[in-house]
Amino acid sequence: MPVNAPIEYYKAEEKFTGAKTREEKILYLEEMIRLLPKHKSSENVLARLRKKLSKLKEQKPKKVGSKPKWSIRKEGAGQVCLIGETNSGKSTLLKELTRKDVEIADYKYTTTLPQFGMMKYEDVWIQIIEIPSTFDPQSISVAYNTDLVLILLDVNKGLGKQKKELDDMLDSRSIKCKRLYVTTKKEIDIEKLKSEIWRNLGKIRVYTKTPGKKPEDKPIVFKKGVTVEKVVREVHKDLLEHFRYAKIWGDSVKFGGAQVGLDHVLKDKDVVQIRA
Numbered sequence: 521m522p523v524n525a526p527i528e529y530y531k532a533e534e535k536f537t538g539a540k541t542r543e544e545k546i547l548y549l550e551e552m553i554r555l556l557p558k559h560k561s562s563e564n565v566l567a568r569l570r571k572k573l574s575k576l577k578e579q580k581p582k583k584v585g586s587k588p589k590w591s592i593r594k595e596g597a598g599q600v601c602l603i604g605e606t607n608s609g610k611s612t613l614l615k616e617l618t619r620k621d622v623e624i625a626d627y628k629y630t631t632t633l634p635q636f637g638m639m640k641y642e643d644v645w646i647q648i649i650e651i652p653s654t655f656d657p658q659s660i661s662v663a664y665n666t667d668l669v670l671i672l673l674d675v676n677k678g679l680g681k682q683k684k685e686l687d688d689m690l691d692s693r694s695i696k697c698k699r700l701y702v703t704t705k706k707e708i709d710i711e712k713l714k715s716e717i718w719r720n721l722g723k724i725r726v727y728t729k730t731p732g733k734k735p736e737d738k739p740i741v742f743k744k745g746v747t748v749e750k751v752v753r754e755v756h757k758d759l760l761e762h763f764r765y766a767k768i769w770g771d772s773v774k775f776g777g778a779q780v781g782l783d784h785v786l787k788d789k790d791v792v793q794i795r796a
């Protein structure tokens with residue numbers, strides 16, 4: 521250790537030891553070099569510090585995209601992330617939507633890890649995830665690959681400012697998925713919110729039907745814009761060779777039982793009968 525180094529030197533050294541990023545390390549190392557008394561007895565230390573510094577500077581800065589990422593395995597028909605300031609009512613909403621036991625508290629940052637549960641909407645289940653308001657890179661990374669971000673805005677605080685701050689935060693983390701906004705701390709029509717979530721999720725339900733039988737109870741869920749071809753492939757890929765036409769009942773056709781080809785685009789709740 522160098523003799524006669526000022527207390528600031530040791531403080532910088534402590535910060536350097538605790539530094540997590542390359543940038544921080546460089547910063548405190550440079551400070552240490554600056555604060556180190558330059559005389560004969562500190563020459564060796566100085567040389568060591570300079571070597572460390574040049575090594576650090578040679579390292580390539582880590583790409584933003586190479587940060588550790590989390591994802592929560594998608595379950596059900598789609599995935600929604602709840603994002604909002606602390607105490608904006610995320611845990612409360614998660615509980616209302618999923619009837620899951622979650623920690624709700626009147627103090628800040630109760631939720632430190634993403635919490636999730638399943639929400640039932642008509643005949644599908646949708647996964648709801650609460651992202652902690654710390655917005656640390658790992659937690660927020662859950663939202664990269666999600667289907668919908670539901671942004672909670674506390675009605676008692678400036679709505680415009682909250683919206684801008686949250687939008688900016690998501691933009692700066694390159695989270696580009698669809699966003700839906702909900703104002704909390706006032707009466708929320710949960711059923712209406714559920715159907716809005718479904719409509720914004722970018723998914724549709726299709727029910728297959730064998731001739732002479734009732735449509736299947738359980739839907740197959742597809743991305744919006746799906747064509748008959750994709751459905752045929754999903755049902756049985758060998759069916760495609762022998763495909764003749766499909767009969768459709770639902771919103772994508774003018775009348776029930778209309779005949780369509782492979783490139784017909786389906787709508788939510790369509791019933792599809794494949795004729796081969």
Ligand SMILES: Nc1nc2c(ncn2[C@@H]2O[C@H](COP(=O)(O)OP(=O)(O)O)[C@@H](O)[C@H]2O)c(=O)[nH]1
Binds near residue numbers: 609613
């Ligand atoms: N009056 C009212 N209070 C709420 C509402 N939502 C949340 N709160 C209260 O606000 C506090 C924080 O809620 P919480 O759901 O834990 O917020 P989070 O930090 O965003 O998860 C708790 O005391 C809740 O009881 C709401 O819709 N109305």
Ligand SMILES: [Mg+2]
Binds near residue numbers: 610611623630631650
């Ligand atoms: Mg919470």
